[in-house]
Amino acid sequence: MRRSFFYIVLITTLFFITNCTQRWDKKYCPVLHSSSMPWELNNKGIPSVKLEVIRALDERLPTLSDREMNQILNEAKRIVRMKLGSHIDFHFHDNGIISLDELFKDKSYRNTARYRKLNRDRYDLERGPDMPCLKEEKFKKRVIKFLKRWDLKDLTGFFPDQTIINYDDVYNNLFRVYHQRVSHLKTLRTPNGNLLLKSPLPPYQSYVEWDSFLRYQDRYDIIFTNTLIMADLMSEPYPHSVLKHAKIGGGGFLCPKCTAFNGNTVMISTIEEHGNIKGLSDMDKNISRELKNKVIGGFLLAHEIGHALYLLPDVYDHGDMCLMSSSLSNFDYVRGYNLLLSDPTACSKCLQDVRTAESIIYGKLAYKDGAYNKAADSYLEGAGKMPPKIGDYVNWYKWCIYQRALELYEKIGHQENIEKTRRLIESLEDLRKKKSKKRTTLLLKKHKMSGLETTPQYLFDPTHASSSKQIYHGLAFLFLAPNIV
Ligand SMILES: [Zn+2]
Numbered sequence: 001m002r003r004s005f006f007y008i009v010l011i012t013t014l015f016f017i018t019n020c021t022q023r024w025d026k027k028y029c030p031v032l033h034s035s036s037m038p039w040e041l042n043n044k045g046i047p048s049v050k051l052e053v054i055r056a057l058d059e060r061l062p063t064l065s066d067r068e069m070n071q072i073l074n075e076a077k078r079i080v081r082m083k084l085g086s087h088i089d090f091h092f093h094d095n096g097i098i099s100l101d102e103l104f105k106d107k108s109y110r111n112t113a114r115y116r117k118l119n120r121d122r123y124d125l126e127r128g129p130d131m132p133c134l135k136e137e138k139f140k141k142r143v144i145k146f147l148k149r150w151d152l153k154d155l156t157g158f159f160p161d162q163t164i165i166n167y168d169d170v171y172n173n174l175f176r177v178y179h180q181r182v183s184h185l186k187t188l189r190t191p192n193g194n195l196l197l198k199s200p201l202p203p204y205q206s207y208v209e210w211d212s213f214l215r216y217q218d219r220y221d222i223i224f225t226n227t228l229i230m231a232d233l234m235s236e237p238y239p240h241s242v243l244k245h246a247k248i249g250g251g252g253f254l255c256p257k258c259t260a261f262n263g264n265t266v267m268i269s270t271i272e273e274h275g276n277i278k279g280l281s282d283m284d285k286n287i288s289r290e291l292k293n294k295v296i297g298g299f300l301l302a303h304e305i306g307h308a309l310y311l312l313p314d315v316y317d318h319g320d321m322c323l324m325s326s327s328l329s330n331f332d333y334v335r336g337y338n339l340l341l342s343d344p345t346a347c348s349k350c351l352q353d354v355r356t357a358e359s360i361i362y363g364k365l366a367y368k369d370g371a372y373n374k375a376a377d378s379y380l381e382g383a384g385k386m387p388p389k390i391g392d393y394v395n396w397y398k399w400c401i402y403q404r405a406l407e408l409y410e411k412i413g414h415q416e417n418i419e420k421t422r423r424l425i426e427s428l429e430d431l432r433k434k435k436s437k438k439r440t441t442l443l444l445k446k447h448k449m450s451g452l453e454t455t456p457q458y459l460f461d462p463t464h465a466s467s468s469k470q471i472y473h474g475l476a477f478l479f480l481a482p483n484i485v
């Protein structure tokens with residue numbers, strides 16, 4: 001029985017190798033050039049982009065003053081320059097303060113398929129552990145599929161006192177903690193003594209609503225809020241968010257119409273640093289407001305700018321002094337910030353990707369001027385700078401860049417470059433085929449040994465990639481899933 005099952009998997013998998021490896025689809029590639037591209041050359045001839053910033057206010061809680069906002073933005077800029085060694089320029093346009101009610105006034109985002117999908121899996125504050133879906137095997141399976149983005153050994157680190165031997169154990173422990181954290185959230189009070197989590201939960205305190213709203217809006221590249229956002233999407237329980245009070249601290253979100261950040265937007269909640277909520281802020285009381293702001297700007301926002309502007313991934317092997325490092329040792333923000341400052345030079349590994357991003361930006365500018373040949377040349381130059389030791393996502397991104405260059409060469413009919421680019425595309429596709437074969441053999445071997453459930457979809461669907469070191473999360477973050485803290 002086991003043997004015949006193995007052969008079925010083998011045959012199906014080989015079928016997928018020959019068919020699916022061809023299916024890198026252009027429609028998932030980022031839009032590199034468009035007429036609404038916001039980059040300009042500044043008076044020094046350097047590419048520059050304006051980032052729209054807003055503070056969204058929960059009137060019950062302390063907020064950031066204009067001066068503090070400035071402090072945060074300046075620090076973010078300083079650290080990005082220092083740690084990424086970027087030659088391009090960005091500047092912030094502070095749109096001041098808006099109330100959260102006003103920000104969420106237009107509910108059109110609720111008419112999207114995304115919202116309908118997420119809304120089905122929302123945490124019910126009244127029922128808690130008695131929610132019917134928690135008794136469904138189907139729901140558990142979906143959550144476990146989500147948790148498989150992380151290696152099991154990385155997840156066990158979240159539960160040091162528990163014996164974790166499989167993803168079922170992670171699921172059980174995570175939901176046990178989830179309910180505890182939510183019960184705790186329900187007891188928290190604002191400085192005026194009111195309950196912090198409003199009942200019923202207003203849209204602006206729900207991650208489900210924020211995610212759909214951010215995807216829909218087109219006005220802001222960076223949104224700060226002072227409110228508490230509950231991690232209420234039960235089907236995607238980000239372990240670090242669930243463990244940290246079951247709340248969302250912010251991060252990068254998809255926003256297809258936000259062109260400055262390559263189709264992304266950044267949201268940061270400052271409740272932990274500035275909310276003055278007993279039982280929520282883990283930060284040392286002796287840390288000055290100024291240092292907190294520097295940490296928000298230089299550690300949190302700068303990291304998100306690394307993702308959104310330069311398409312950098314989260315990394316695990318560049319050392320803790322790298323801005324994009326996502327190892328658990330950076331869990332303490334102040335410590336992470338101090339580590340960044342302890343080496344005021346750019347990370348040499350990130351620098352390669354930064355140079356790629358810069359070439360792409362020069363390409364975009366050339367496109368805007370109608371210089372298609374120059375634009376395509378810049379794209380090829382950018383792809384050429386990508387590190388030789390590459391993972392699947394990087395190959396795919398490189399393939400996308402080539403496709404965009406090819407489109408432009410075809411537009412102007414540059415035959416020689418059309419052929420050259422086609423050859424580059426083919427060589428990447430060949431590499432993909434070879435790699436997939438090797439990877440599949442490996443996974444089948446693993447399957448045979450451990451009895452793991454390894455379906456062909458799991459092998460080829462990039463949304464289910466594990467968090468192993470060489471996989472470029474940044475790209476998954478950019479095009480497939482939000483990257484939240
Ligand atoms: Zn990150």
Ligand SMILES: [Zn+2]
Pocket residue numbers: 315318322323324325347348349350351
């Ligand atoms: Zn780095």
